[in-house]
Amino acid sequence: MTIYDISEKAGVSIATVSRVLNGACNVSAQTRQKVLSVIEACGYTPNAFARGLGLNSMNTIGILCADSSDLYQANAVYHIERELRQNNYNCILCCTGYGLEDKQKYLNLLVNKKVDSVILVGSAFIADNDAENDYIREAAKEIPVLLLNGDFDCENVYCALCDDFKSVLQATTTLIENGIEDILFLYDSKTHSALRKLSGYQSALTQKGLPLRAEYMQYFPGNHADLPSIAEFLSAVAPAVTYRAVVAADDNLAIGAVKFAHKKGLSIPNELSIIGYNNSILSTCCEPELTTVDNRLETLCHHIVNTLIGILNDNEMPQKVIFSGELVKRGTTF
Amino acid sequence: MTIYDISEKAGVSIATVSRVLNGACNVSAQTRQKVLSVIEACGYTPNAFARGLGLNSMNTIGILCADSSDLYQANAVYHIERELRQNNYNCILCCTGYGLEDKQKYLNLLVNKKVDSVILVGSAFIADNDAENDYIREAAKEIPVLLLNGDFDCENVYCALCDDFKSVLQATTTLIENGIEDILFLYDSKTHSALRKLSGYQSALTQKGLPLRAEYMQYFPGNHADLPSIAEFLSAVAPAVTYRAVVAADDNLAIGAVKFAHKKGLSIPNELSIIGYNNSILSTCCEPELTTVDNRLETLCHHIVNTLIGILNDNEMPQKVIFSGELVKRGTTF
DNA sequence: GTGAAAGCGCTAACAG
DNA sequence: CTGTTAGCGCTTTCAC
Numbered sequence: 230m231t232i233y234d235i236s237e238k239a240g241v242s243i244a245t246v247s248r249v250l251n252g253a254c255n256v257s258a259q260t261r262q263k264v265l266s267v268i269e270a271c272g273y274t275p276n277a278f279a280r281g282l283g284l285n286s287m288n289t290i291g292i293l294c295a296d297s298s299d300l301y302q303a304n305a306v307y308h309i310e311r312e313l314r315q316n317n318y319n320c321i322l323c324c325t326g327y328g329l330e331d332k333q334k335y336l337n338l339l340v341n342k343k344v345d346s347v348i349l350v351g352s353a354f355i356a357d358n359d360a361e362n363d364y365i366r367e368a369a370k371e372i373p374v375l376l377l378n379g380d381f382d383c384e385n386v387y388c389a390l391c392d393d394f395k396s397v398l399q400a401t402t403t404l405i406e407n408g409i410e411d412i413l414f415l416y417d418s419k420t421h422s423a424l425r426k427l428s429g430y431q432s433a434l435t436q437k438g439l440p441l442r443a444e445y446m447q448y449f450p451g452n453h454a455d456l457p458s459i460a461e462f463l464s465a466v467a468p469a470v471t472y473r474a475v476v477a478a479d480d481n482l483a484i485g486a487v488k489f490a491h492k493k494g495l496s497i498p499n500e501l502s503i504i505g506y507n508n509s510i511l512s513t514c515c516e517p518e519l520t521t522v523d524n525r526l527e528t529l530c531h532h533i534v535n536t537l538i539g540i541l542n543d544n545e546m547p548q549k550v551i552f553s554g555e556l557v558k559r560g561t562t563f
Numbered sequence: 564m565t566i567y568d569i570s571e572k573a574g575v576s577i578a579t580v581s582r583v584l585n586g587a588c589n590v591s592a593q594t595r596q597k598v599l600s601v602i603e604a605c606g607y608t609p610n611a612f613a614r615g616l617g618l619n620s621m622n623t624i625g626i627l628c629a630d631s632s633d634l635y636q637a638n639a640v641y642h643i644e645r646e647l648r649q650n651n652y653n654c655i656l657c658c659t660g661y662g663l664e665d666k667q668k669y670l671n672l673l674v675n676k677k678v679d680s681v682i683l684v685g686s687a688f689i690a691d692n693d694a695e696n697d698y699i700r701e702a703a704k705e706i707p708v709l710l711l712n713g714d715f716d717c718e719n720v721y722c723a724l725c726d727d728f729k730s731v732l733q734a735t736t737t738l739i740e741n742g743i744e745d746i747l748f749l750y751d752s753k754t755h756s757a758l759r760k761l762s763g764y765q766s767a768l769t770q771k772g773l774p775l776r777a778e779y780m781q782y783f784p785g786n787h788a789d790l791p792s793i794a795e796f797l798s799a800v801a802p803a804v805t806y807r808a809v810v811a812a813d814d815n816l817a818i819g820a821v822k823f824a825h826k827k828g829l830s831i832p833n834e835l836s837i838i839g840y841n842n843s844i845l846s847t848c849c850e851p852e853l854t855t856v857d858n859r860l861e862t863l864c865h866h867i868v869n870t871l872i873g874i875l876n877d878n879e880m881p882q883k884v885i886f887s888g889e890l891v892k893r894g895t896t897f
Numbered sequence: 898g899t900g901a902a903a904g905c906g907c908t909a910a911c912a913g
Numbered sequence: 914c915t916g917t918t919a920g921c922g923c924t925t926t927c928a929c
Binding site: 575576577578579582589590591594613615616617618619 | 914915916917918920921922923
C-alpha cells in the first residue's frame with residue numbers, strides 16, 4: 230500500500246495525496262475529504278523510510294547515557310523520552326558505558342543513523358582532558374548536541390545543569406553551622422560534576438576556616454550499585470579517620486554510610502549525620518530517611534527538551550542554563 | 564557526499580562501491596582497497612534512510628515499557644538495549660504509561676516507524692480481558708512481538724517469563740514451614756503477573772491447610788515509588804488484621820513493610836518477617852536487608868534478545884520460555 | 898487547486 | 914569481477 234495506490238483509488242495524483250498527508254492548505258476541502266476517506270478505508274500509513282529519505286529526518290532524537298540502570302540516568306531517560314514524545318519526536322536510546330572509545334563509537338553511530346539531535350545524559354561525557362572531547366565537537370558540526378548535567382562550551386552544544394558546587398557548598402555549610410566540623414566527603418567518580426561537588430565541600434570548609442584534609446575526601450572505587458560494599462569501604466577507612474558527618478556525591482553512597490552506621494551501632498544523626506545527593510528513591514528507603522540534595526532532574530529534562538525543540542524550529546536558544554539544587558531535610562541530619 | 568561521489572573518485576561504478584560497503588565477496592582485493600581508501604579519505608558514511616528504504620529495515624527494535632523509571636523496567640531496558648547493540652541493532656524506546664489507549668497508540672507508532680520488531684517490557688501489556696489484547700495481535704501481523712514477563716499465546720508472539728506463581732508459592736511455603744501462619748500478601752497491580760503471584764500465595768496456604776482470608780490480601784492502590792505512603796497504608800489496615808509476615812509483590816512494597824515495622828517498633832524478623840520480589844537495589848538498602856525473590860531479569864533479557872535475533876534470521880524459535888525464580892535469603896526472614 | 902516529473906541515496910537483479 | 918538500471922515511496926518544485 231503506497232501513495233500511488235491511494236492516489237489511484239481517490240482519482241487524484243500522488244502530489245495531492247502527499248499534500249493531504251502533510252496538511253498543506255492548498256487542497257480543496259472536497260478533494261481532501263475524498264483522499265482522507267480512501268486512506269482511512271485502506272488503513273494506509275506512509276512509509277517512514279521514504280519520508281526520511283526525502284526530508285532527511287525521521288523526527289528521532291538520540292539519547293546517550295553511560296548506564297541506563299543507574300537511578301539518576303534512568304530517571305533522566307524517562308523524563309526526556311516522555312517530553313520528546315509529547316513533542317512528536319521518538320528517541321533512540323544508546324548506553325555506552327564509561328569508556329571513551331565506546332562513547333565515541335556510539336555517538337558516531339547515532340549521527341550516522343541521522344538522528345536530528347543527540348542528548349547526552351550525565352556528566353560522564355565531558356572529560357577534563359579537552360582532547361577527549363573532540364568527538365563531541367565533531368558531532369556538533371552535524372547536529373545539535375544537548376548536555377544534561379554536562380558543561381561544555383562549543384558551537385551547537387547546549388547545556389542544562391544543576392549547580393553542584395553550590396548545592397554541596399550549602400549542604401556542607403549547614404552541617405558546619407550545626408557544630409559539626411569533622412566531615413567526610415565521599416565520591417565515586419571523577420567527572421566534572423563530581424569534582425564540582427568536591428570543590429563545594431572544600432570551599433565550605435575553607436570559608437569556615439577549617440582545614441582541608443586529604444583523608445577526609447574519600448574516593449570509593451567500586452560499583453555504587455553494590456550498597457554493602459560501600460559500607461565495607463567505610464569500615465576499612467574508619468580506623469584512620471574519625472568524622473561525625475558524611476556528605477556523599479550520590480544517594481547510593483549515602484545509603485552505604487547509613488549501613489555503615491548500623492553496622493557500627495552509631496546513632497543517626499546524633500553520632501553520624503549523612504547527606505545524600507539526587508533525591509532518588511533510595512533516599513526514602515532507609516531508616517532514618519536521607520537528607521539529600523534535590524538536583525532538579527525533572528526541571529532539567531523539561532528544559533533541555535524545550536531547548537531542543539526550539540533549536541529544531543530555528544529559534545535562538547540559550548547555550549547554557551543553570552539551576553540551583555535544594556537541600557531536602559529528612560532524618561539523617563538535624 | 565553520496566555513493567556517486569565515491570564511485571566517481573574511485574573510478575568504479577556505484578554498484579561496486581555498494582558491494583564494498585556491504586562486504587560482498589565478489590570484488591577484487593585491488594578494487595576494494597581503492598574504494599575503501601577513497602571512502603576513508605572523504606569520511607563518507609552511507610545514508611541510513613536510503614538504506615532503510617531499499618532494505619525496508621534500519622536494524623532497529625522498538626522497546627515498549629509502561630514506565631522506564633520503574634526499577635524493574637529500567638533494568639530490563641538496560642539489559643535489552645545492551646544485548647541488542649551487541650548484535651548490531653539499535654533500539655527505539657517508548658514509554659506508554661498504563662492506559663490501554665496509549666499502549667495501543669505507541670505500539671502502532673513503532674510499527675509505522677518500521678522497527679524490525681518490538682519488545683514489550685513487563686506484564687502490563689497483556690490484559691485479562693482478551694479483547695484488549697487485539698492491538699498486540701494486529702502488531703504481530705506485521706512484525707514479531709516479544710514479551711518480557713508477559714504471557715500471551717498468538718502467532719508471531721514470543722514470551723520469556725519467570726514463574727511468578729511458583730516463586731511466591733515457594734516463598735510463602737518457606738514462611739509457613741517456619742511456623743508463621745498469619746501472612747499478609749501485598750500487591751499493587753492487577754496484571755497477569757501480579758495475579759499469578761497472588762495465586763501462588765493462595766496455593767501455599769491451601770496446600771498447608773490454612774484458610775484464605777480476604778483481608779490478608781491487600782491491594783495497595785497508590786504509587787509504589789512513594790515508599791512512605793506504603794508504610795502509611797499498612798498502618799491503616801493494621802488494626803483490622805494481625806500478621807507476622809508480609810509477602811510483597813515487589814521490593815518497593817516490601818520496603819514499605821520494613822518502614823512500617825520501624826514505625827511500629829516491630830523487630831524484623833522476630834515479630835515481622837518480610838519477603839520482597841525482584842532482588843532490586845532496594846533489597847539491600849534497608850536494615851535488615853530484604854529477603855527477596857530474584858526473578859532472573861538479566862537471564863530473561865538475554866534470552867529474549869537471543870530469541871529475537873533468531874527470529875530475524877529466520878530460525879525456528881520457541882514461542883514461550885519459562886525460568887524459575889530463586890529466593891535470596893537476607894535479613895528480613897529466618 | 899491539481900498533476901507531472903525530478904530527485905532523495907541506496908540495493909540488487911541482470912548483463913556482460 | 915564489474916557496470917547498468919530499475920526500483921524503494923515520498924516530497925517538492927514547476928507548469929497548467
